[in-house]
Amino acid sequence: MSAASKHTLYDVPVSNNGARVRIILYKKGIPENEVKIVSPFESSLGGLKSPEYLALNPQGKMPLLTTSSASADGISAIPESDTIARYLLSEYEGLGPSFLPNNVKSNLIARLHDMYLTTVQGCMYKATPPFGPFQTRKDALLEYCKQLRVIDDLLDSSSASTYLCGDEVSLADATLFPSLVFANYMLPMFVISSNKEEQDTLCVPTKLNTWYQNIIKNDDVFSRVHNEITKALDSWNDNKRWDKILHAGLRDNAPTTIFDKILNGDIPATIVKDHPKYLAFRDINPAAPNHILIIPKDRALLTHLHYATSDHVEILGTLLQAAGEIVNDPELGYGGTGRIVINDGGSAGQEVFHLHLHVLGGRSFSWPPG
Numbered sequence: 001m002s003a004a005s006k007h008t009l010y011d012v013p014v015s016n017n018g019a020r021v022r023i024i025l026y027k028k029g030i031p032e033n034e035v036k037i038v039s040p041f042e043s044s045l046g047g048l049k050s051p052e053y054l055a056l057n058p059q060g061k062m063p064l065l066t067t068s069s070a071s072a073d074g075i076s077a078i079p080e081s082d083t084i085a086r087y088l089l090s091e092y093e094g095l096g097p098s099f100l101p102n103n104v105k106s107n108l109i110a111r112l113h114d115m116y117l118t119t120v121q122g123c124m125y126k127a128t129p130p131f132g133p134f135q136t137r138k139d140a141l142l143e144y145c146k147q148l149r150v151i152d153d154l155l156d157s158s159s160a161s162t163y164l165c166g167d168e169v170s171l172a173d174a175t176l177f178p179s180l181v182f183a184n185y186m187l188p189m190f191v192i193s194s195n196k197e198e199q200d201t202l203c204v205p206t207k208l209n210t211w212y213q214n215i216i217k218n219d220d221v222f223s224r225v226h227n228e229i230t231k232a233l234d235s236w237n238d239n240k241r242w243d244k245i246l247h248a249g250l251r252d253n254a255p256t257t258i259f260d261k262i263l264n265g266d267i268p269a270t271i272v273k274d275h276p277k278y279l280a281f282r283d284i285n286p287a288a289p290n291h292i293l294i295i296p297k298d299r300a301l302l303t304h305l306h307y308a309t310s311d312h313v314e315i316l317g318t319l320l321q322a323a324g325e326i327v328n329d330p331e332l333g334y335g336g337t338g339r340i341v342i343n344d345g346g347s348a349g350q351e352v353f354h355l356h357l358h359v360l361g362g363r364s365f366s367w368p369p370g
């Protein structure tokens, strides 16, 4: 049996934030008797949600670094990747590359990554929202790609260097690289149309992509970590994970309807409200003096209400709120009372397979409905 190691890193290959720590370990050549990598699922701690693990890492996430002797501050468990990375850079300062811990550009890229990219990137692989502050996958994806462009703007277009901050590897390279493995693997799945604007938006920007390709080609450690993460992600593929992710494997392939023509302006409608997320217009064949339809602009599986998933919670709430506003709008004549109807499926009378709320008013309604 090998002697106990000075530190234990609880981590698995697919862990995005743990991968930056592994890059540091591999590049510095820190041996196993100094830092041993252990899967929390195969350790005596018993997995991320066990009371023993949560006592050391209250967020229940990876990575976690434990030390056999507490630091001067009395800390013997570090449950956060940037802090682990900086601890190791300081602890093993004399070994291998420094990772430029005081380089402003490197620190800025690492901070931007941790604050604005990591916080939303679950939109590419998590089954359910929220994705950071975003309730919808599309909004989170657009934000993720915007933040990639913010980082891309910091890069030097004329640089032929393998690394982000000059000729030496930096903390920024270690921090950003694993996320780029995720982005390159997953973003293309979300490009569902041949629309050039969508293709140009949902992608890794050019300078970042050049850096990513070069660092894999020129640096064995980055190539090794790329393979570790990709292999783990391939197993997600085998488990059919993407089939449950809206816009990736789970797509709306139903035929378009007359409402798409209204949305595109191909046929006219009396539009009452044009909101970024929905359109409200008068029904062509009104069933009451006031009859307005509200439809989501992005149908995204909602041919029927009963196809709604947790990805749709925000739009469903928005549509109901819009119905309330219409009933309450003095200019629309409902006088603060209305009947809100969703016909869900053929026997309920649904004829157009694009979710819509009927907002009826201007007369009294009987119950039960016919």
Ligand code: 5GP
Pocket (backbone or CB within 6 Å): 258, 267, 269, 270, 281, 282, 283, 284, 285, 286, 293, 342, 343, 349, 350, 351, 352, 353
């Ligand atoms: P459903 O029966 O599917 O619940 O309701 C579909 C509604 O869409 C009907 O009330 C119908 O009158 C309305 N509708 C169908 N085609 C058009 C159209 O081309 N323009 C407008 N404004 N309403 C339409």
